Amino acid sequence: MSTQSNVKIDRVIDARGSFCPGPLMEMIRAMKAAQVGEVVAVLSNESGSKRDIPAWADKSGQEFVGIFEQDGHDQIVVRKVK
């Protein structure tokens, strides 16, 4: 797993320390506010987010870019495509 995404990230939401379903809801809130084409990253150290956020992207037809392991947390990246 790489530690760095090579796409340009437009918004970063720091949801570290927030518990399930915190990071997922932060991602959904940010995606609602984002413009089509923008890339949103959520920082999370809650293990459920790694499963829930890609599943949410899949269900809502948004593009899941990837999960990047960083210092003690994950950076989960989604692009708004519609």
Added chain:
Amino acid sequence: MTKRVVVLGGGVGGTLVANLLVKKLRPGEAEVILIDEDAQHVYQPGFLYVAFGQKQPANLTRPVRSLLDRRVRILTAKAQRIDPTAQVIATDHGDVHYDELVVATGSHLAPDEIPGLKEATHHFYTAEGAQALHEALKQFRGGHVVVGVAGVPYKCPPAPLEFVLMLDAELRAKGLRDKTEIHFVSPLPRVFPIETVAVKVAPIMESRGIQIHTFFNVESVDPKRREVVSLEGETVPYDLLVLIPPHRGAKVVIDSGLGEAGGWISTDRRTLKATAHPRMFVVGDATNLPISKSGSAAHFEADALVANLIADLRNESQEHKYNGKIMCFLETGAGKATLLDFDYNHPPQPPEPNRMYHWQKALFNQFYWWTVPQGRLPGEKQTKEQQEKAGD
């Protein structure tokens, strides 16, 4: 000069904290003033039963005075601004200075945040809402019912599940269930925020023929077409809509710039101190803590909060810690319920629903008025000690 502790809000958290404070403070050490906008204490869990005609709203409200120790002074006033630097609360009855403040202003419904929601939906999160829903249920003769939540966080996460299961039972009893489709919509990947509970309750819902839509973040409601639309692109038609509106912190918190997103005050999860403001504590729904907004959380937070506040008043440094304990019942319909008992480190493991928990909840709803606000039920500390003694 005598110091002054102000408790803002006379709901579950504020009433209990004020009562515990006057018990724990030394005589003459500080006066305790509770400010509430109408000086009425509302037992919100009763609203669930109002929706089914099993309780009357009039029995769910009492004057805060009747629940408070005589040593607590009440000021009936609406707080408009809190100035944490000057330590002053501006109210519609003048300014009130404090040496220590407890913010207990609860959570509030914000249906306007979702287009169409206010016109279209019923809910049972206020007395009027629950009463109107009861009337609608009396008229209901079958069709599509959509139940769910239109935003997180929302108080008492079990309540929408309890409602949908009780609705199923009620429609069966009335012979309307085979004329009705029930759909449950949840913004989360499951029916309840905590997975251990979701895996227990979802099969019960499925066995009753309730259709579950997960990852359904309500984006708008079209009252003309009678449709709910999700951010994820799903559309569900309804004849009767019961969506819990989004919740926000109190207006005074938002207007004073004390809240994070949503108007929740950033609070230390162990000490219950506001993280950004000295001499300020937060209890109950007003916090930003990642735990269920519930009367039970407010109840179990109170011990640690009061001990820390008194230490702060005395400029002592010891810390008392809240462990995240919450305990609440979950009605599963047809006279059965289960129990959720958990803390920061131990998720709930709800037992099989049975009649005993249902009766315990019914009894609790009655005994509430003589126990919780007065601090007569064991708090977090005693519960922990009892569990340790029992070798838990």
